Amino acid sequence: MILQALCGYYDALARRGQVTPPGWSVAKVSFALNIDEQGELREVIPLKITPEGSKKEVPQSLQVPEQVKKTSGVSANFLCENSAYFLGVDNKGKPDRTLQCFEAAKELHQSLLAPVDSPAARSILAFFDGWRPEEAAEHPALRLCLDEILKGANLVFSVNGLYAQEDPAIQAAWRDHRAAQSADAASGRCLVTGELGPIARLHPAIKGVRDAQSTGASLVSFNASAFESYGHEMADETGQGLNSPVSEEAAFRYGAALNRLIADRSHLQYIGDTAVVYWAEDAEPLYQDVFSCATLGGTSEVITDLDLQDAVKKLARGDPVDVNGVPLHPDNRFYVLGLAPNAARLSVRFFLRDTFGQMLANVQAHYDRLSIVRPAYETNGALPLWRLLGETVNPNSRDKKASPPMAGAVVRAILSGGPYPVSLLEQTMLRIRAEQNVTYGRAAILKAVFLKNREFNVPEEVLRVELNDQSNHLPYVLGRLFAVLERVQSAANPGLNATIKDKYFNSACATPATIFPLLTKLSQSHLRKLEGGLKTYYEKLIGDLENRIHETLPVRLSLADQGTFHLGYYHQVQKFYEKKDKGGNENV
Numbered sequence: 001m002i003l004q005a006l007c008g009y010y011d012a013l014a015r016r017g018q019v020t021p022p023g024w025s026v027a028k029v030s031f032a033l034n035i036d037e038q039g040e041l042r043e044v045i046p047l048k049i050t051p052e053g054s055k056k057e058v059p060q061s062l063q064v065p066e067q068v069k070k071t072s073g074v075s076a077n078f079l080c081e082n083s084a085y086f087l088g089v090d091n092k093g094k095p096d097r098t099l100q101c102f103e104a105a106k107e108l109h110q111s112l113l114a115p116v117d118s119p120a121a122r123s124i125l126a127f128f129d130g131w132r133p134e135e136a137a138e139h140p141a142l143r144l145c146l147d148e149i150l151k152g153a154n155l156v157f158s159v160n161g162l163y164a165q166e167d168p169a170i171q172a173a174w175r176d177h178r179a180a181q182s183a184d185a186a187s188g189r190c191l192v193t194g195e196l197g198p199i200a201r202l203h204p205a206i207k208g209v210r211d212a213q214s215t216g217a218s219l220v221s222f223n224a225s226a227f228e229s230y231g232h233e234m235a236d237e238t239g240q241g242l243n244s245p246v247s248e249e250a251a252f253r254y255g256a257a258l259n260r261l262i263a264d265r266s267h268l269q270y271i272g273d274t275a276v277v278y279w280a281e282d283a284e285p286l287y288q289d290v291f292s293c294a295t296l297g298g299t300s301e302v303i304t305d306l307d308l309q310d311a312v313k314k315l316a317r318g319d320p321v322d323v324n325g326v327p328l329h330p331d332n333r334f335y336v337l338g339l340a341p342n343a344a345r346l347s348v349r350f351f352l353r354d355t356f357g358q359m360l361a362n363v364q365a366h367y368d369r370l371s372i373v374r375p376a377y378e379t380n381g382a383l384p385l386w387r388l389l390g391e392t393v394n395p396n397s398r399d400k401k402a403s404p405p406m407a408g409a410v411v412r413a414i415l416s417g418g419p420y421p422v423s424l425l426e427q428t429m430l431r432i433r434a435e436q437n438v439t440y441g442r443a444a445i446l447k448a449v450f451l452k453n454r455e456f457n458v459p460e461e462v463l464r465v466e467l468n469d470q471s472n473h474l475p476y477v478l479g480r481l482f483a484v485l486e487r488v489q490s491a492a493n494p495g496l497n498a499t500i501k502d503k504y505f506n507s508a509c510a511t512p513a514t515i516f517p518l519l520t521k522l523s524q525s526h527l528r529k530l531e532g533g534l535k536t537y538y539e540k541l542i543g544d545l546e547n548r549i550h551e552t553l554p555v556r557l558s559l560a561d562q563g564t565f566h567l568g569y570y571h572q573v574q575k576f577y578e579k580k581d582k583g584g585n586e587n588v
Contacts, residue, residue: 002351003192003220003246005335006254009261012283019260022252023178025066026263027080028059030153031145032163037119039126041141044149045158062156064165065174066252069205070215076105078112078174079165080156083149087142088133091150102133112177118169120159127157182248190247192254197247204255208262209275212341219258219339219346220244220251261337269296271389272401274338274349274408280356281333286326287356290315291334295363295414297384316361330357336415338408349408352415362417369448373466373574378440385414391441392427394434403427419453429559432566436505443570446563456560467571472548475561478516479568481545482508485523487576488538492526509565513553520546 013019020026032045048057064080074097076085084090088102106128113121136142142149149155157164164170185198205216222243246254261277262268267288269276276296280287292298294312303311303323311321315330322328334356338349352359367382389402389410401407409421428445432438450458461468462476471477486501500519508515523542527535557565 001353002337002348003250003254005353006257007192007250008281009279009283009335010253010257012281013257013260016283018283019256020063022249023066023175024063025256025259026061027064027067027154029062029064029080029156030059031149032156032158033086033127034158035123035127037123037126037159039123039128039130041127041131041139043141044145046145059154062163062165064156066178069202069218074100074104076101076108078108078177079170080154081105082152082154086155087136087149088131089136089150090152099133112173113170116169116173118167120157120162120164120167121170121173123159124157124164185248186242188242188245190245190250192246192250195247197249199242199245200248200251203246203251204259206255206258206262206339206346208259209339209341209346210270211273212346213344217341217344217346219254219348220246221345267292267298269298271296271338271385271411272404272407274340274404276336276338276411278334278336281335284326284328284332286323286328287332287334290323290328291336291356291359294360295385297386312360312364315357316364318357328356330355330360332356334359336411338411340404349404350412352412354416358417359415362415365417366414366448369451370444371465372440372444372447373571374440375574375577383441383444385411387441388445391439391445392424392431394431413452420449422453425449425453425559425563429563429566433506436501438566438570438573443567446567450560450563450567456563458560458564462564462567464571467575469575472550473564474549474551474554475557475564476568477545477548478508478512478553479565479570480572481516481542482519482565483569483572483576484538484541484545485519485526488523488526488530488542491534491538492529509557509562511556513555516553 010019014021029047032047033041034043034045035041047060047062049060050057062080065078067077067080068075082090084092084098084101085105086102088099090098090101092098109124109128113125137146159167182198185201187196188199189196190199203218203220206212206219207214207216209217258277261279262275264277267278267285269292278288278291286302289298289300289303290308290311293300293303293308300308307323311323311328314321315328318330320327320329332355333353336350336352336359338351340347340349354362370383370388389407390400392402392406393400403423406421406423406427410424412418413420424445428442428449432442447463450456451460451463459471459473461471462473467480468476482500482505486499489499490496500522504515504519508519527539530538554561
């Protein structure tokens with residue numbers, strides 16, 4: 001299904017004229033070797049550009065013949081390569097291998113361009129015949145830029161002001177070469193298209209995934225006998241791709257589409273180690289903008305926050321909207337793919353597909369479950385995904401990434417409307433116990449998990465946005481009571497460095513029968529230090545909470561009950577910090 005969806009995306013991009021045709025790819029090129037009709041190198045043309053809003057120069061993206069998948073061996077690309085292949089020099093300290101690279105490139109270009117009747121083709125052939133790698137360092141055209149070229153920059157040829165790959169005769173020669181290669185390939189029925197055709201032995205390299213192979217990693221590959229099936233032996237080179245037959249055309253299409261998605265940094269998000277790409281079936285980029293802002297906490301220059309909120313609400317209801325003159329339809333198919341590095345391959349963390357409207361409806365429901373009273377300093381809106389996952393991470397650790405399996409499961413739960421992974425609750429509770437701090441984000445996570453995962457049997461009366469002072473649910477009441485006892489201690493001892501929270505919070509939550517009798521006794525000493533209305537207020541509040549306890553305190557609370565305890569504590573603390581009530585009286 002992943003490859004089919006990517007092929008469909010390629011077709012949609014092709015209808016928009018936004019992708020390269022089969023046999024071609026986009027490469028980042030830093031320099032052009034300008035040669036004359038006799039093959040002499042006249043100058044090196046810098047091709048780096050400075051993107052808008054950036055001060056750093058980057059290589060220019062040019063359409064070039066499809067590049068081979070690099071391995072440890074020597075393998076040359078046609079018309080676009082680095083200095084080892086085109087000039088016979090590099091800075092890797094292996095001169096013999098560098099000369100092999102140059103000879104491989106020379107042989108490839110001679111075999112393809114010898115029959116071509118074109119001035120550009122003849123110039124390139126003359127260049128390879130006359131170039132002397134041992135004299136490259138002294139060539140006047142290379143002196144000023146040789147150091148940068150030797151770092152591995154991609155080079156192309158320029159003849160009479162035209163890039164060699166733009167010459168019609170050379171393009172025809174490249175098409176003939178690819179057709180001849182396909183004729184030698186094994187034929188079979190493609191699993192993606194269902195059509196008969198030449199099967200791809202090696203699948204395209206996917207470039208740009210963080211921490212994956214810099215030269216590109218495979219989404220589909222087989223390299224050991226353990227993967228053999230149905231008699232398709234890996235030892236037979238022509239049968240390598242037959243284990244999971246995908247036609248050369250389909251392999252190119254899905255590779256081109258996926259590489260384009262990953263190269264689009266404005267619509268690429270990272271969740272932990274997972275690269276998340278997403279696209280609409282019709283390839284309209286505005287769907288990606290809306291999804292990124294509404295779900296992943298991204299930003300967009302083409303849609304305002306007000307327009308975004310209005311669009312999300314309408315699409316989630318199933319109503320079409322018009323944003324900046326672009327119609328968005330809730331029934332348009334939308335896809336989300338998460339990829340993580342794994343040696344030479346890419347691991348698929350998750351792949352989700354649904355209508356755009358339904359996916360946004362699931363996201364809205366998730367944010368509704370997260371909704372909880374916030375401290376005054378929390379001025380942001382809904383809790384974005386990156387911050388939600390950050391609540392499960394030790395803030396003092398070097399690696400601030402959430403657990404990759406848990407992060408992937410959380411994304412699946414949010415976008416599909418399914419239950420949250422139990423690991424989200426466990427990791428959140430672990431951080432609360434370690435830091436003895438129920439933050440806004442952690443309280444929101446507890447509320448959302450208990451609302452969605454009904455197997456925890458937490459009553460909805462305690463899963464409200466604000467404090468429910470009428471609830472008699474024991475763990476919730478105990479959490480509230482602990483917050484009140486902590487407040488009494490602070491009021492009786494201003495400037496206290498450590499409170500009962502620092503010493504007893506975890507044990508009170510886990511084993512209330514052991515700790516609360518001690519805390520209640522301590523509170524009597526603290527109350528005797530208070531006077532007037534403040535003392536009366538706390539005595540009434542403690543009395544009301546104790547009257548709501550109609551059973552023996554439990555020896556131990558379950559994980560869900562401990563989470564409910566934390567919610568009661570959080571709600572009560574936020575109640576203390578409310579601003580003046582309608583009568584003008586300050587809440588204590």
